[in-house]
Amino acid sequence: MKLPAKKLVISSIVAASFVVLPQIGGHHSSAKAAAINTNQVLHYGESDSSVKALQDKLQDLNYYKSTIDGIYGNQTRSAVRSFQGDNNLAVDGIAGPNTLGKLFSAKVSTQKVSNDVTLTTNLKYGDRGQAVKDLQSTLNNLGYHAGTVDGIFGSTTLNAVKSFQKAQGLQSDGIVGPNTRAALAAPKTTSTPKKTNSNVNAIIADAKALIGVPYVYGGTTTKGFDCSGFTQYVFAENGISLPRTAAAQWNGGTKVNSPSKGDLVFFATVNNGPSHVGIYLGNNQFINASSSHGVTISDMNNSYWKPRYLGARSYN
Template sequence: MASHRRAKQPGRTRVTVLTATAAAAVALTSQAAQAAPQPSKNEVKEKVDKLYEEAEKATEKYNGAKEQQTRLQKEVDALQDKVARGQDELNTLRAGLGTVASAQYRSGGLDPAVQLFLSSDPDTYLDQASALDQLGSKQTEALTEIQSKQRTLAQQRKEAQAKLGDLADTRKELGTKKREVQTRLASAQKLLNSLSAKERAALKKDESRANRASARADLGKAVPASGRAAAAFAAGQSKIGTPYVYGASGPNSFDCSGFTSWAFAQAGVGIPRTSQAQANAGTRIYSQSQLKQGDLVIFYGDQHHVGFYAGNGQILHAPRTGTVVRYESINNMPFQFGVRI
């Protein structure tokens, strides 16, 4: 016979101890969460500056992809125009040969080779000497030209198709780089929003102080590197106070390389769009003491930032998101070399 003994219930003392232990654990967890230190204003600023630097790296890659997209689009358009013109020329040549064939037919006989051409692809029989022997010199010349035009068109169509594939890949890369920049900027903004109103005001005050320092920058007796460097630098000076916006190339907002390329364009000089490409656009100068006003200055090992040398250890540049075009010390970032355009 099965036993129906009742399970032993835990004693009141044990339940009380367990309840008390659980309550204590919850309380300790709550206290630990409350005691977790909030990052200071300086710590947040350090993280935000790092995110802005990463965003600028991604921005220059975005600029490179955008520049490549523009170049590829121009090449595709040119090839498609070439194909269209070639097709028109081919149609004209075919129409001309058709007119000859009509005349032969009306005069009592259609040349067998022309008849063959009109009923199939000329590539099929132009390689056969017997067909060429039956043609007159003008017809031979016309058919040869048509064949050549067809081959050229086929090659141009193939090239255009390849360029279209490259263009599609570049557009995809462009979207990826844009999202990367936006992610970094959004993370930076989230960190800034975690600060108190007082701390955000303090950071804003620091930026205002940097702008005031820029207005008082002493450029010494700076000598321009050349007439065009002087013109580009003067154009850059006219944009002091203009906001930094990633991917922007003026005239109402700039990123770092957008600022320098725009300024040189005002001097009638075309330079590449990205900082890495600008690093190879002229003669490199590795000693700061040899820099002259209007020289480009390249920063960071991966060359993701560029500005103008202004003189007396100062640079003129578009620093980063949240700032404006201004003067700053050349020592604020890791200098790599100058570039004389």
């Protein structure tokens, strides 16, 4: 007599609220899938397998285009911020439960797979593509600092758009709609926005108020600064967004032949390129976060700084 075939029963318990498996498709393989706890909080500076899974998912949606290394650095934070902006989340660069839940859900938007936006599309914070590059080039040419022409509508580009809109008598909302596009094509004035004494004085006052704060490598708070963390902090206090590193601040600013008060001054202290930055005070003095003295005022003409001086950049 023929015996009935035995049934193999496999049971599994999936804690869906706790672990989500990234969807696999396109160029990804099953070996690339990784579990992630969507109830955790991932932020800048972390390094583990959860960050790697985060990068993998962001790359799958074309937000993250760097190496998947499991290190939550600037590019990962930028990708998270872009995703948050596109999905009506708080744009803070922190991958918390809301962001992770949205990112790893089946309903997540995949608009970024096609990055380029047309010139007739409203451009806003978080957008990417050739249209954003064109916008950045135009703003830079008009004297409104939009940062590096990288096609990423970040905070620096946003501030430039708002400044341009204000100068043109438009609603300063940072969104490049029909009125702003028309103004960019035929601006009322092409002159470079002028520094105001009040803005420069505020920057210098805020910088001097931090004299004595210790130097901390990688520091970006009043507990301790490195050189670019100090300049970034002071300018942010005055509504101006700077890149994070001295080299990026050098590349992003508007070149000036000689510094004015409130400009950034750069020095080559390690190699030939910019590795140190401070804020020019006038009379050949600048304030900076020195590795030996913390936040202090230095003389550009002394024997150490003078031969290392590279030039100045304006962000005002």
